[in-house]
Amino acid sequence: MEITVTNVHVDDQQKALEFYTNVLGFEKKTDVPAGGARWLTVVRPKSPDGVELLLEPTGTADVAEALETYRETLVSNGIPWTQFSCEDVEAEYDRLREQGVEFTQEPMTAGGVTMAVFDDTCGNLIQIIHQ
Amino acid sequence: MSSNDDVFQALADSTRRLILEELANNNGQTLYELCVRLTMEHDVDMTRQGVSNHLDLLEAAGLVESTRRGKYKVLEFAGTDQIHDVGTWLHRLTEKDSK
Numbered sequence: 001m002e003i004t005v006t007n008v009h010v011d012d013q014q015k016a017l018e019f020y021t022n023v024l025g026f027e028k029k030t031d032v033p034a035g036g037a038r039w040l041t042v043v044r045p046k047s048p049d050g051v052e053l054l055l056e057p058t059g060t061a062d063v064a065e066a067l068e069t070y071r072e073t074l075v076s077n078g079i080p081w082t083q084f085s086c087e088d089v090e091a092e093y094d095r096l097r098e099q100g101v102e103f104t105q106e107p108m109t110a111g112g113v114t115m116a117v118f119d120d121t122c123g124n125l126i127q128i129i130h131q
Numbered sequence: 132m133s134s135n136d137d138v139f140q141a142l143a144d145s146t147r148r149l150i151l152e153e154l155a156n157n158n159g160q161t162l163y164e165l166c167v168r169l170t171m172e173h174d175v176d177m178t179r180q181g182v183s184n185h186l187d188l189l190e191a192a193g194l195v196e197s198t199r200r201g202k203y204k205v206l207e208f209a210g211t212d213q214i215h216d217v218g219t220w221l222h223r224l225t226e227k228d229s230k
Contacts, residue, residue: 072202075202075203076202076203076204077161077162077163077179077203077204078160078161078162078163078164078203078204078205079161079163079179080163102201104161104163104164104203105160105161105163105164108164108167108168110167110168110171110172111171111172113171115167117161117163117164119202125203
């Protein structure tokens, strides 16, 4: 087995696509209709065949409600939904801050790992790291 | 002076003292950041729930405050007055001894 897709739940797929491509710099890979929503994924431009990030809608009302409680608790405690790696956290921090991205955790280095946490504007916190 | 039992109780644990030190040095951390720092910088092997329980006690003693910043909460050191009171009392003990 191999991990080919991972997900992040988003309030609004179109808004999420714009943030994940225009701001973060990912590239749209798949965009097809699926059950009233879209199967919408993005990839790293340099690795189009790498792991895809699925921008998954929060879904039907009961799921959406439960998910909202869960995600709000994570965000409220500063807990990231997932983690991306990058070459230089400080450089990404500066680049994203310039575009108005809000960080809940500024870059810090511990145990040889530099990390920071930002708000993806779609209901999640994302951690970026380099080591 | 007031009994300060809650403050002494809050201070009677090395993890709680470490949390106070962490927040005094880097004020305004999320629970997540505090847990990362405790784990990665101080080798504290504890669940978030464990840290959370310690924070409840520190908050009850008025040494830590949790403040909402938009969608997320940050933890802040709030114990200057209480620690000062305790310190004054401790200091008086040693003064009597030296007379």
